[in-house]
Amino acid sequence: AQTVTQSQPEMSVQEAETVTLSCTYDTSESNYYLFWYKQPPSRQMILVIRQEAYKQQNATENRFSVNFQKAAKSFSLKISDSQLGDTAMYFCAFMKGGSQGNLIFGKGTKLSVKP
C-alpha cells in the first residue's frame, strides 16, 4: 500500500521569504502522479501543482515549484516570495497510474506567513 508522509506539522515564514515543505512517499509503482493541494481557512481544497512521475523536469506554477527526487521518493514544495495569502494547510497527495483515481493524502503541513 502506498503511504505519504509530511514530517513537518507546522511551519512559519516571513513575508517575501522562501519556504520549503517536505513530502516523502512509499510505493513500488513506477507510474504515478504527485500533487500539492492548499487548504486556506475557508476550507476549500485548491490544487497548487501536479507532477507526473515519468517527467524528469520539476513542475512550476508561478511562485510554486517542486523538487521531485524519484529515487529518493521525495516531493518537496518550494514557495518563493511568500505572501500572507499563502497561509494555509498544505497537503501532499499520491495517485497510482492505472488506478481509479484514488488520491492518497499526507496529514498536512500548516504554514503561517508572518508580516
Added chain:
Amino acid sequence: DAGITQSPRHKVTETGTPVTLRCHQTENHRYMYWYRQDPGHGLRLIHYSYGVKDTDKGEVSDGYSVSRSKTEDFLLTLESATSSQTSVYFCAISVSGRVTDTQYFGPGTRLTVL
C-alpha cells in the same frame, strides 16, 4: 471553479439517524469521489464512481453507501450515523475524463453527529 456544489454545507444530527449528503456537478464529468477529512488523518477516500450506477469502495467505506443515478449527482448516505462519522466531507471530480487527471474539490460539508 469546477462547478461542484455540495449540500447541505453544515448539518447537525443525532446518533442513529440516516443522513444523505449530495454532490452536484454541472459538466457531466465521469469520475466523482467522496472523501472525509479528520484532524491528524488528512483526507481519506470513502467511495468513488466511474459512471452512472458504477461505484466502488475506498479506504474508509464502512458505514457509508453511495448512489449515482444521474451523471451530475453523487450521493453519500450514512444509514445510521455514529459519532465517529463527525467529519468534514468533500466531493471531488476528475475534469478531463481521464481517471488519473487532477481532482477538483467541492466546498465541503461539515457534519456533526451528537
